[in-house]
Amino acid sequence: MTVAAESVPMALAAILGDAQVVSEPAACAAWAVGGKVPKYGVEPPTAECVAAVLKMAADHDLAVIPCGSGTKLGLGSPPSRYDLSVSLRKLNRVRHYEAADLTISVEAGMKLGELQDFLGRDGLWLPLDPRGGAAATIGGILASNSSGPLRLRFGSARDMVLGIRVATTEGKLIKSGGRVVKNVAGYDMCKLLVGSYGTLGLIVEASFKLFPRPASRATWVLEPGTLGRARDLRGRILNSPLEPLRMVLLDSGASGLFRQGTHPGEEPELWIEAGGSPRILERHAKDLAEIGQSMGVASRRMDEQAEQRLWDQLISFEQSLAALHAEVMVLKAALPIAGSEQFLSLARQAAEGEGVRMAGIAQPGVGIVHLGLWAERLGDVTERLVTNVRKSAVSLGGALVVERYPEGFQRERDVWGTPGDVLHSMRGLKAVWDPRGILSPGRFVGGI
């Protein structure tokens, strides 16, 4: 359907009311993605409105990028086109909550921090510590399957979602799954939508299983000296009966940023957090000390006052780097578990070879590694570096995604890498959900 441009605001206003449609360029600039500023921005107040807006956008061939708090808008390739920002911020209600069942249904615009505060009153939580932290919205976390170090113990958002409600480009609201903790009726469209980066439909509501908050938590720091010894240490901890909540390995560049160790030089640090009763924490303290001793490495309890702050800073290390340096790139490698330390050392070689500084933070219990890379000017080094570091990840049996790229780095294939023999199937699914290609066009794998 071809429609005159001036009818777009009218069509949006017909769905949302005049006051709800933003079209001043200065205001729209707040929703810019990859240098592109949308022509319009809306914040629909209900799921039904989101569906109506999507249908209208499909009818008018408007390219839509959804957003919540915007903490992860930079993830993915720059869009090939972008007309309309659909913010889900106003969808921020709890729809169904049964504390005794350990389940909750919330709208997608709710911020994780608000949700945790709400659940905290009953001693519960959703054990996720994603990029963006408390500000990240549920919709954004799900769209990007964003997770943090808590994944070691609890899995990612993918594993906690019981059901979702999705607005489609046909203007429908459809559901998958439900509110109960076990459910295999029909295709698991939750899995398909979680991590689809807003390219299939807009998740407007989600149900989760909940967990009791640990009674108390404590973090220990061990300094193995080298990455090789860090690998040994990690293996011994994973093979011990201990059940930590989180475990991260900061390489020499990263431990310099968050220095907790005692050594004057910048050496790798392993942070291990446990949760539970005092007896369980004591057990972790004792066993970690023993495991450390077996390798001649001291284990030290992190300053209790600083713990929470340090973990939060670690999770948002990208912001710290961006505040300090003009050009920052962030890469995420997903690897077989045992490859984390070797990857860190290969990546450091590649970075140093190009005169680029690097901070590496690995979750060595699950095989996820984040690299922060910076220099005066990254410039044309960027592409070569991504290629080399990706080669290392692939050679270790994993994959690499660019999570933050410096200005000028615009090539979609470089952001996601090559998806292999599944691209045809993925394109088929995209065509079913979004036949006109209006949702986050060009942002995902293979130019989807």
Add this chain to the structure above:
Amino acid sequence: MKLAALVRKLEKMLGREAVLWRPNDVMLYEYDGLSSLRPPDVVVFPRNTVDVVQIVKFAADHKLLVVPRGAGTGLSGGSLPWQGGILVAFARMKEIVEIDLENQRARVQPGVVNLDLSLAVSDAGYYFAPDPSSQKACTLGGNVAENAGGPHTLLYGVTTNHVLGLEVVLPSGEVIHTGGKFLDPPGYDLTGLFVGSEGTLGIVTEITVRLMRKAEAVATLLAVYDRIIDATRTVAAITARGITPAALEMIDGFTLRAIEEATHAGYPMDSAAVLLIEIEGLKEAVEENAQHIESVCQENRVRQVRRAKSAEERDLFWKGRKNAFGALGRISPSYYVQDGVIPRTRLPEMLEFIEQTATKYGVKIGNIFHAGDGNLHPIILFDRRDENESKRVREAAAQILARCIDMGGSITGEHGVGIEKINLMPYLFSADDLDMMRKIKEVFNPEGRFNPGKVLPTSKMCGELRAEARVGGVL
């Protein structure tokens, strides 16, 4: 294509020993946990992915139906070739391709038996967490197809939480590889979509799974009750206190007496219900939780809490639970197992409803189920030769599942939709929901030749199925 020509071509492709076609032979493949509608035209036994691709391409060229089958232990008819066609049986694809303990992964062919994988890594201190009651027989390919559960999925999640990669042969013969040993593969989560798709999107030929380290300590408790309501209240209270045992099973008095007579698991014959509760983890955590759970039991009028003193006693407690269906088979010519799910807080009222339903329809219903995650398995005993009774059984089952849906629950927690629950799908999902699932199916299986007539209802098929159910009995 004529049967003789079909058989000749398949025998030429796979060897004579890899093809069954005589009526007496194929008859063995006309049922799984559900009973027969009709046998397949031919059964083939591929040895590897290359064989599967050949079979699938051959079927595509001749527009033949293809139905995959593991051990045939499924309870919803997922592997029934009820419209005929080629049945692809995975009995010869049972190799554990790789055990990679350092990365906590294994790669297996789909015909590997669930328990065999755990046994293969047991000495090293690892296991595969999903443990369906049929784990001694059921295959991992079938587990993937149905997204199988089991008692210990309460704490560790169902099959989909433990599968990281798949090799899949699509109906076109194209082979794709989803995921792998690492997490978060870029792109759509096809692995997650394929798990639980019941063989309607493609045939899985290799599976990459997560292996878990065995916990340091395990405590197995048997809590004995004089009233069912106290047992169900205990379950709700354990959940509400935020304790997640590794497993939390309930068996009612009627069922446990049948079990006790068959397996001598040591269940008290005069009780109204028992809870089988298992707690795993760090020694200290297990002790704390065991004490906590015992006090919850006491608050809910438990008669006695017994704790397994040895691995042998623990196995005995579980033997009763895992062999329950067989035990009921001893006392009834037929039984029909349901798989509804409800919010856990609603267990007490649901059990009352089941009892009322049994009385109303004049049928006997036993209850043995995964109480901790609200996954009910009411077992309705009957004699299929009695048409009137069979009808009442179907009606009672439908009432129970309708109640599950009303409570915000589901019609299946782990057994799958298959043929059995296909007509219930419209009660759980809107026309728009189902329409999207159909479109997803068409991306992979546009001609509907792969496992036809499963999971998603079509208006035409619903009529046919109802007719079949009336004459043959899907039950």
